[in-house]
Amino acid sequence: MTKDLLPIEAIVEKLNLPEKYVERLGRYGAKLTLDLLDDPAFPVRGKLILVTATTPTLSGEGKTVTSIGLVQGLEKIGKKAIITSREPSLGPVFGMKGGAAGGGRSQVEPAEKINLHFHGDFHAITSAHNLLAALIDSHLFHGNPLDLDPHAITWPRTLDMNDRALRHIIVQAGGKRDGANRHTGFLITAASEIMAIMTLADSREDLRKRLARIVIGQTRAGKPVLAEDLKATGPMMALLSEAILPNLVQTTEGTPALVHCGPFANIAHGTSSVLSQQMGLRLADYVVNETGFASDLGFEKYLDIVMPSSGIKPSAAVLVTTVQSVRNQGAGDLEAGFENLKKHIAIVRGFNLPAIVAINRFPKDTDEELKFLEKYCEAQGAAFALSEAFAKGGAGAAALAEKVVSVIAANPNVSPTSTYTSSASSLEKITAVAQKVYGAANVELSAQAEEKLARFTKWGYGELPVCIAKTQYSLTDDPKLMGAPTGWTLHITDVVLSAGAGFLVVISGSMMLMPGLPKASRAMDIDVDASGEITGMS
Template sequence: MTHPMLPIQTIARKLNLDETHYETLGAYGAKLKLDLLTDPAFPRRGKLILVTATSPTVSGEGKTVSAIGLTQGLVRIGKRALITSREPSLGPVFGMKGGAAGGGLAQIEPSQKINLHFHGDMHAIGAAHNLLAALIDTHLFHGNDLDLDPERITWPRTMDMNDRALRQIEINVGGKRVGANRRTGFVITAASEVMAILALAKDRDDLRRRLESIVIGSTRAGKPVRASDLKATGSMMALLQEAFLPNLVQTTEGAPALVHTGPFGNIAHGTSSVVSQLMGLQLADYVVNEAGFGADLGAEKYMDIVMRSSGIQPAAAVLVTTVQSLTNQGEGDMEKGFANLARHLDTLQRFCLPTVVAVNRFPRDSEQDLNRLIAYCSQRDVTSALSEPFTKGGAGSEELARKVVEITEATPAKPQPVYTLTDSLQTKATRVATEVYGASEVAFSETASEKLKQLVEWGFGELPICVAKTQYSLSDNPKLLGAPTGWTLRITDVSLSAGAGFVVMIAGNMMLMPGLPKVSRAEEIDVNESGEIVGV
């Protein structure tokens, strides 16, 4: 059964919002005003449910669909609930995975608009990022008063599209000054530090402070150069003014949804904006918040980066898994793949989060396989529920919703990050690798070691870390499946996200600008005779 979309004013009223709290953008969307964050009429009251997953396949395991279904299920059992979700990137939309607004009877609507240009947030983020890049090269062209070292400029350009041809480029501004012509490259917008900053900032003052703190490179004397040195902050703030406001939309069944920011789940922290989560906790009893990829990535980064920065503590976790995922991790044998599920469960237990396993049913799944999977959870003494959000919407997630409510009421969470901020950067990486991924040790390349030493000298040694690795394996090798042990995590490079507030450690061959596959989703997308977008 399909549900017609409701006017956005109706969705706002479900959250007790009047028209002074938001600005409409079309019939089915709105921007929430930041005044909500300090409005005493909306005290924080909700519980945040962190939705994560076992290691996914290339096609995904329906984590977004499951999060949307859970939200709708919570509403069906009488809870005031909303979902906070990331904004899709055009790269995956036209690449391999397609849209990222759910599917079937568990979508966020208007899904076509959300998957494409939405309210212009992605374009604003790209413009702010590229303005800073332009100011850097303008500074070099006009004399380089800051004595920037052209060979040590780390700020790239960005574009929200998979385009491998832009990974490395040479720029030529026609000048003869040293450094005016140099090598640089593009990252996809979801990998931009401006995206991570917008997602982590708690208010406008915090946003300004983070933008000012961006380190774009260093001088020839080895001192960091910041965006504030280039007087870029004010203009970047202006470009991001509207993009910083969370977007209010709705699910297929008319449950409120806040869709805002879209940092990647491996090369960034991979979850919706802190502002949207804080507002959600003021407006609802339950806030369902998805974290990117598996518990080794999105959930770990939430606990070690987002929770520390925002103060938001999850009340429970939902671990989405599928027969497909575990069969893939078991190289064709689902029971062999249970080791992957066990490792992710151990990780969530390490975080001290009460956990419910959501078994997302695919049409091709056999009853025998589903029963074996649920029985394994029972043997582990882990609460589980069969979830069918794609075909049944909220009705297919009611059991999951009831079990989530039960576990949050019965088991108070005491969330714990993996490491302390006073640990060395190397120790932080080692603890994540050994306690979350199952590695035996970490090896740092000479380049990575030199950069870590410099970051400590610059005063960034107590930042949290963000390990950028493949999502398809617990290791840094996408072909190493299951729950491997006795392997070495290899950190090949390091980069600083000073404004976002973390150090990125790149493991293996991690691309910041993906490429399109040989047969991409772009071939399937079109506009029909009625002017409707199809194929997303």
């Protein structure tokens, strides 16, 4: 597809970007320097549009395709727009979902490069994470002057690949020094705290502060040990020096795109970097920003974690739904699945944001089914539009773009809210999300979760926001429970401190931080043809 792409110079020209802020990386990509954010010639002017969805099926509902189609649609109707999206993880690319650069006529390009190594950001984050892990074990090997408790070290290793064999490992096997035969494991890079830190940092100074305050474990006396105690901040900063710069690319139709960072939304906060969003809001009138999975996950985390931290306030939310999503939530019955759609509309409105439902058309959808969905949205008083971005690109999302622009114009003074106040206790925050967002009646903590919350509160982290890690396939913590259940209990099994990122990861049920490959993975379909073009990626 690269033969049809515009040279990166044309994208730079569209944005009226001075050369001094652009570092080219090949014919179709560049990084933008952070000095742009300090230039008074580029004040904040854009409206941020969050894109979320109803509860997804295994294959996803085309949220990325719709996001890319929407930004192309905005350009089609004469608006200056840009998309800020996440970098794909190799886990899904070679796993079950496949590439995450969109599809059809709505992709970020060059899609194959973006889906694979791109500009090396994931590699840099993986390296920084593993450097800290290596420094920890080196510290133990060389006498352990900080008196780290080897059995209380919480910093794992990371790899951007689905590899279940690495979930539980023993390091320094057979050794006799402090820390030998220590149990640890790997998580996928998208779940690394450094990925979350990179996404939330709003400057190099902020990145440095966040890296320094990472808690890697505790001493035998029960006091927290930070990354700065191991003098790890400087070398991690060096590894991340280029990766912190947002990446400028384009969509299939040559619309500007900033693709940067990639935390998952079921185990992290699931959105593109704050820096890319800040740049987008200075470069365009409308910024389309995708949040991971459904409104109970990435969207909630944006309003409760990203917005309070960054100060960026969205103007509207696009809620992507499909016939297959609604039918799946109704156990095969489309009408029965409306309760799930209704709940997601209510979640968006609960944050005081106007919702525009984007009905993403799939090839097998009938006109009757699509009209049925539209009538339900109308009955709920929700703005809606059909999106055919996969098949028709920006033209197929022009109606959605018009609807979004009109809704934003009709609601000029939106003031989005969060689920809880910053001063609430951890348990109060968990309960607020469970009841107000998920629809649970109660919250139940395991003994381990209670002990950890008490410990983190004692250490001074009790007022951090909560990032609840739960299944994306249900509003509940049971992936098999469909619809919009009420009267159920959210079970909290564990709590992990992400002091650098600035939140507590509250784990509900059995969440895998290192996924495994399925029996028939997407990797089996990927190859390179005789001309060197990668095939089977999307």
